[in-house]
Amino acid sequence: MDEDYWREHGVQVIKAGTLDANTAQTPGMHREAAINAARVGAQKIWAGTVKIDANAKTGAHHHGALESVIYVIRGQARMRWGEKLEYVAEAGPGDFIFVPPYVPHQEINASTDEPLECVLVRSDNEAVVVNLDIEPVEKPEEVAWIDPIHRKHTHD
Structure with missing residues (x-):
């Protein structure tokens, strides 16, 4: 290896203002890629940001065989899922969501x-984004986040 190998093939910092909006989109959200094959040569991971305007909701979609992790920085996320989007749970700043x-x-x-x-x-x-034509149910079933930090809430 020459002495400059790691300069070209080592750690890369992707600055906040340089993310790439030329990535798969879903109505109602704005995704920007930071880490992918084209930008940094990533072979096994994709990472970026997503922004959803106040009071907005995305279209129904899935991500094929991919696993997804969402980390909430700011705001309150409500996730619906299922064949008719019949399940619902919420996450706030500092929470992780696994899809x-x-x-x-x-x-x-x-x-x-x-x-x-x-x-x-x-x-x-x-x-990978596969947008779906699903009509959400009128009254989704509430599903509590239950883990060591978020205990199930009881209603009086």
């Missing part, structure tokens, strides 16, 4: 006045 392969889902900004901003990571180097 398994092929799960039909919809991201909703639960806030009426604040944008929803998230970091998105997927398990392959290219963005």
Whole structure:
């Protein structure tokens, strides 16, 4: 290896203002790629940001065989999923959301006045988005986030 090898093939910093909007999009959201095959040579991962305007909801979609992780930076995310988007749960700043392969889902900004901003990571180097024609149910089933930090809430 020559002495400059790691300069060209080592760590790369992707500055905030340089993300690429030329990636798969879904109505109601704006995705920008930071890490993918084309930009940095990533072979097994895709990462970027997603923004959803206040009170907006995306179209129903899934991401094929990819696993997705969403980290909420700002705002309140409401996720709907299922064959008829019949399940619902919410996540706020600092929360992680895991979306398994092929799960039909919809991201909703639960806030009426604040944008929803998230970091998105997927398990392959290219963005796969399959937009679906699903009519959401009228009354989704509430599903609580239950983990060591978020206990199930009881209603009085």
